[in-house]
Amino acid sequence: MDDQQKNAGQGTTHFGFREVPETEKAGLVGQVFSNVAGKYDLMNDLMSLGIHRLWKRFTIDQTRARPGQHVLDVAGGTGDLGAALARRVGPQGRVVISDINPAMLEVGRNRLADKGIVGNVEFVEADAEHLPFADQEFDIVTLAFGIRNMTHPEQALREIQRVLKPGGRALILEFSHPTWPGLGPVYDAYSFHLLPHLGQLVAGDRESYQYLVESIRRWADQETLKQMMERAGFELVEYFNLSGGIVALHKGIKL
Template sequence: MQQNDPHQETTHFGFQQVPVGEKAKRVAEVFHSVAGKYDLMNDLMSFGIHRLWKLFARELAGVRPGQRVLDIAGGTGDIAKLLAGRVGERGEVVLADINGSMLAEGRRRMVDRGLVANIRYCQADAQYLPFPDDYFDCVTIGFGLRNVTHKETALESMFRVLKPGGTVLVLEFSKPAAPLRPAYDLYSFKLLPLMGQLVARDAESYRYLAESIRMHPDQETLKGMMERAGFERVQYYNLTGGIVAVHRGFKL
């Protein structure tokens, strides 16, 4: 029987430990599977509240007409759409995602909405962004950082492509307040996979979603990671009792 190399570097995929080189492939399989039902499931899972979380993030971003914005792990384009409306025709939003299925779905939805003038698309890994230094006025990543293998590398990459004076926003599931945790655990590990099975015919991907949230750094830990990557004046804002948090930092 083949045994794992004890010296092989591993990382978490949900609650499992997998070889580092395997995580990206497994995450890709999850999002290939759910791309077509992604927006519907977001509405069902959050009772529509995810739209308010994204609106709050847009206000924190504070982007202005004519600016250049990068939305990493942009998926089906919810955040890119909100930011495109703020930067206007003279500005530009780059919707980036490592997953081809999600990127194609995002492009299709943007075209259907008539949003083509100031949005472009790039299949890119958050850890190795293919853009020049000091290029964007704002960088956002919504519900994507927890899926990145090396989060520190991704944060450093975001810092590199951000202009001095620019803003980074990380919108992500986080650690809820203690009174909410029992109900949140019940919902996450029992109801969420069932919903995934009924709607998307994929319970396992939504079981991974619940597990990946639990493995993601809490609010203070992520704040420290962002500061070590170079961001300053980092603050976080808890939403819905800390179920979600928005971290904002600046490149000064």
């Protein structure tokens, strides 16, 4: 059986600027994040000049997390949001950090243990498109810089909606499309010329960072993601452009 026959009737999707069979994307993305896990946080600081910390802080503030609440951080990787949320919900609350990639989870588990954040945090290896949690289990679900890497992002949004309690909030932080006049060309030049080179210099991995840049360019704009969330069942969806639209935070409610 040749490759064309094997792929007959099988959908394709994008992996950066490449088109690949849907069944291959998760494995390809998994390899990228296994490659970059050890340098992920350092590279985030270098690539964003530290501004990613402000984006995440804004996201945490918008969760309005309170003591005792149950929170799920999907694609939580190295635990940036999870650590902050654990402090907000306190010892009577619960934070679950899920990620499909075990290497990223291991980095997060070690980081939070080093900070003494252990009692109210769980780490779960899970596919965001098939979350292993009960209906209406969480008060808040966050997802930062992960949805663009998913094969079926709308399925992940439906799963997030499913596991939220009525009145619960979903917050999706993701790279988006610049809105400031003249910012787009500058951002493209920075992304395509400097970031892969930085990935090679610091992490020894140009290809993974080339993919990450390309995945940002292929991702939906602000209005498209808003519509995706509405189709997944969220109400009162709004978004906040950060750093001129380079990043956007989308927020939706399950009524």
